[in-house]
Amino acid sequence: MFDLLELDEVICQQLKRQDLAQCARVNKKWNRVVTPHLWSNMTNLSEDRQMDFQIMIREDYLYEQQRLQLQEGDLGMEQHVQEHRLSPALSTLEKYGPWIRRLPYPGDLLSILHSPEEKKPAAHELIHHLYKRCPFLDVQELSITEGALSSNDKLRTIEEYLLRHARDLRVYCCSKMEPRRLKYLLKRCPNKEKLSLQVKVSNTEDAKEDWAVDQTVDESDDWVQLKEVRLYSCEGGSKEFWLWLLKRLSHIRRLEFWPRDEVVAECLAEVMLTDMAELDEIHLIHDIYIAADLPDDLVAALLSGSRKGWKVVKAKFMWDVGEVIMEALANHFPTLEVFDVNFCEDYMFNDLVRVLSSSPNLHTLITIDDNWLLRCQNPHLEAVKFIDRDANTGLLKAWKCETTLKVLKLKIRGIPRPDLEGDGVVGEEYPGQGHEIQRPVYDRLARFTNLETLWLGEYRWLDQWDCLEMSLESGLYKLKGLKALKELNVWCMKTKIGLEEVQWMTENWPRLNAINGIDRGFSDDNDRAVRWLQEYHPKIRLQ
Amino acid sequence: MKVTLESSDGQVFTVDKEVAELSVIIKEMLVIEQANQDHPIPLLNVGAVELAKVIEYCEHHRNDPTIDDDEDYDSRKKPIEMDDWDKQFTIVNKEMMFELILAANSMQVKPLLHLGCRYAADIVKRMSPTEIRDLFQIDDDFTPEEQDKIEWEKQWTKL
Numbered sequence: 001m002f003d004l005l006e007l008d009e010v011i012c013q014q015l016k017r018q019d020l021a022q023c024a025r026v027n028k029k030w031n032r033v034v035t036p037h038l039w040s041n042m043t044n045l046s047e048d049r050q051m052d053f054q055i056m057i058r059e060d061y062l063y064e065q066q067r068l069q070l071q072e073g074d075l076g077m078e079q080h081v082q083e084h085r086l087s088p089a090l091s092t093l094e095k096y097g098p099w100i101r102r103l104p105y106p107g108d109l110l111s112i113l114h115s116p117e118e119k120k121p122a123a124h125e126l127i128h129h130l131y132k133r134c135p136f137l138d139v140q141e142l143s144i145t146e147g148a149l150s151s152n153d154k155l156r157t158i159e160e161y162l163l164r165h166a167r168d169l170r171v172y173c174c175s176k177m178e179p180r181r182l183k184y185l186l187k188r189c190p191n192k193e194k195l196s197l198q199v200k201v202s203n204t205e206d207a208k209e210d211w212a213v214d215q216t217v218d219e220s221d222d223w224v225q226l227k228e229v230r231l232y233s234c235e236g237g238s239k240e241f242w243l244w245l246l247k248r249l250s251h252i253r254r255l256e257f258w259p260r261d262e263v264v265a266e267c268l269a270e271v272m273l274t275d276m277a278e279l280d281e282i283h284l285i286h287d288i289y290i291a292a293d294l295p296d297d298l299v300a301a302l303l304s305g306s307r308k309g310w311k312v313v314k315a316k317f318m319w320d321v322g323e324v325i326m327e328a329l330a331n332h333f334p335t336l337e338v339f340d341v342n343f344c345e346d347y348m349f350n351d352l353v354r355v356l357s358s359s360p361n362l363h364t365l366i367t368i369d370d371n372w373l374l375r376c377q378n379p380h381l382e383a384v385k386f387i388d389r390d391a392n393t394g395l396l397k398a399w400k401c402e403t404t405l406k407v408l409k410l411k412i413r414g415i416p417r418p419d420l421e422g423d424g425v426v427g428e429e430y431p432g433q434g435h436e437i438q439r440p441v442y443d444r445l446a447r448f449t450n451l452e453t454l455w456l457g458e459y460r461w462l463d464q465w466d467c468l469e470m471s472l473e474s475g476l477y478k479l480k481g482l483k484a485l486k487e488l489n490v491w492c493m494k495t496k497i498g499l500e501e502v503q504w505m506t507e508n509w510p511r512l513n514a515i516n517g518i519d520r521g522f523s524d525d526n527d528r529a530v531r532w533l534q535e536y537h538p539k540i541r542l543q
Numbered sequence: 544m545k546v547t548l549e550s551s552d553g554q555v556f557t558v559d560k561e562v563a564e565l566s567v568i569i570k571e572m573l574v575i576e577q578a579n580q581d582h583p584i585p586l587l588n589v590g591a592v593e594l595a596k597v598i599e600y601c602e603h604h605r606n607d608p609t610i611d612d613d614e615d616y617d618s619r620k621k622p623i624e625m626d627d628w629d630k631q632f633t634i635v636n637k638e639m640m641f642e643l644i645l646a647a648n649s650m651q652v653k654p655l656l657h658l659g660c661r662y663a664a665d666i667v668k669r670m671s672p673t674e675i676r677d678l679f680q681i682d683d684d685f686t687p688e689e690q691d692k693i694e695w696e697k698q699w700t701k702l
Contacts, residue, residue: 007648007660014664025672025693027684042699049699092696 097133201237272305309335424465457491491517498525
């Protein structure tokens with residue numbers, strides 16, 4: 001291209017595979033420059049091509065076997081090969097293999113390993129061949145499932161070629177796996193930075209099996225590089241086994257735990273405080289389809305198990321453990337940055353005020369199931385609690401996260417809305433009470449001066465009838481200072497956002513790029529607002 | 544503090560030192576020749592037109608954070624960012640832009656070099672080999688056999 005290696009490199013890095021492919025056909029010089037880039041990363045091949053790639057490995061292997069036999073003087077075979085020779089003299093894999101670093105799909109290697117024992121050529125021979133052709137393969141993500149563990153040869157192949165390079169190791173085994181097999185795999189993967197386990201461990205070792213007996217690896221290995229662990233629905237196995245495993249996670253910073261088995265949870269609670277000194281992020285997800293009911297004290301033990309103090313807590317439960325969570329986290333407010341919690345019921349969670357008022361580093365508070373993980377309803381906070389006035393002065397109390405908070409996803413309810421009629425409406429005790437409550441709620445929101453994302457509604461659930469009106473008349477104008485606001489979400493809320501309101505928003509929130517949930521056809525003015533936004537601010541997303 | 548630069552065709556430009564220092568080469572020269580700053584720094588491979596344009600770029604980007612050279616393989620693959628000013632800046636004919644890339648390369652102005660490469664990549668994108676050959680005025684030197692083989696290998700480049 002430019003005859004300057006560095007320039008050509010940067011240009012090639014900017015091009016997609018299709019463009020590189022076109023460049024490779026320009027002339028010989030361009031072909032030389034582009035080829036390494038074109039072949040280095042094969043991850044984006046289509047599914048058909050991925051299959052073809054596997055076939056290519058197999059054919060390349062078979063072709064080489066034929067050549068070898070030919071060298072041994074089998075003339076009949078020579079004739080056969082000459083006649084049926086479709087591949088070029090140097091096979092594609094031979095020619096481009098040295099450039100290949102990333103395979104079409106990392107799992108592909110393993111799907112070769114999943115082929116049945118009796119199928120020829122055997123999986124381990126193919127993998128061996130592949131690595132001969134592509135010596136610089138860099139398989140960092142390695143998913144091992146049952147099929148890949150079905151023979152000694154496969155296991156040795158995994159060990160020889162794959163385990164030592166893997167940085168992200170995932171083991172999925174739904175039938176019972178012997179503890180020593182799992183130990184064998186884990187010990188031989190020295191560079192793992194992430195580990196994900198979804199295993200059913202047997203309580204006994206099968207005496208007849210010999211391949212996984214492993215005396216050679218040093219037991220003291222403590223997995224220094226391992227920083228992230230995901231334990232998904234793990235079950236079975238003895239307490240001794242789990243303690244062996246968990247005690248080796250002493251350097252992890254992030255733990256994702258989907259409990260299924262109380263023994264595993266107990267072992268974890270036991271080890272967290274004593275051995276995991278770096279741990280500061282936990283995702284504790286209780287999915288009703290996989291989970292065992294955890295006793296409250298165990299939940300509490302897990303959620304108070306950070307020696308360093310939690311930075312990130314994500315807790316999703318199918319039942320109300322609000323009080324337990326708040327109790328467990330009481331000492332972690334000073335470090336807390338992200339708090340993402342919800343339960344599968346419309347529960348009043350007024351304790352949230354404690355998190356907001358006491359966490360000086362909090363930048364994200366989420367109680368709305370924003371990634372639709374548990375498909376359930378969400379807790380809410382009562383408006384009068386959210387206001388949080390000082391009993392003596394009547395002024396709003398200062399909250400510690402007022403300048404740090406950037407993301408707030410929270411339902412604020414309990415607001416009388418005399419303007420509505422319907423089952424969910426909360427009536428006023430005296431005229432004007434609705435606006436009297438709303439105004440300080442806006443005042444409170446306005447104090448989060450760096451807020452970028454504000455969700456007050458939740459997607460797909462029941463309409464909120466007792467929510468903020470979000471009209472200028474009710475006090476929206478108080479949010480004028482939220483200059484950083486990018487996203488507003490009022491899904492399923494009975495708001496009164498009209499033309500005047502959206503015009504005000506676009507004037508006062510210069511970075512606004514999404515307003516979700518105003519197009520519910522609640523009133524004609526709603527529709528006018530939507531049409532105006534579409535016409536004058538087409539860049540603002542509406543959903 | 545001011546620095547003077549001299550283009551290959553003898554024109555002299557005076558710029559702020561911090562602007563000139565966006566060029567790694569000039570920065571290094573200034574360190575070496577600290578005592579000798581009265582003479583203009585000669586840039587033997589860069590013409591006056593290109594140098595003026597490089598200076599325009601450096602003036603605008605004088606306060607940008609520097610590009611880290613030790614980035615790893617993956618992060619270098621990220622698309623190069625372009626703001627509105629950069630887009631305006633690259634509205635020149637392609638010969639000028641290619642000259643500018645070479646100038647940025649010889650002066651080692653990394654962000655401009657990357658911008659130029661992004662520009663070159665954008666030109667090549669979605670072009671057929673024939674169009675690329677026409678644009679760069681280069682010949683197709685593949686034999687028919689090689690051409691066939693490339694056609695066959697092309698299947699591995701489809702997404």
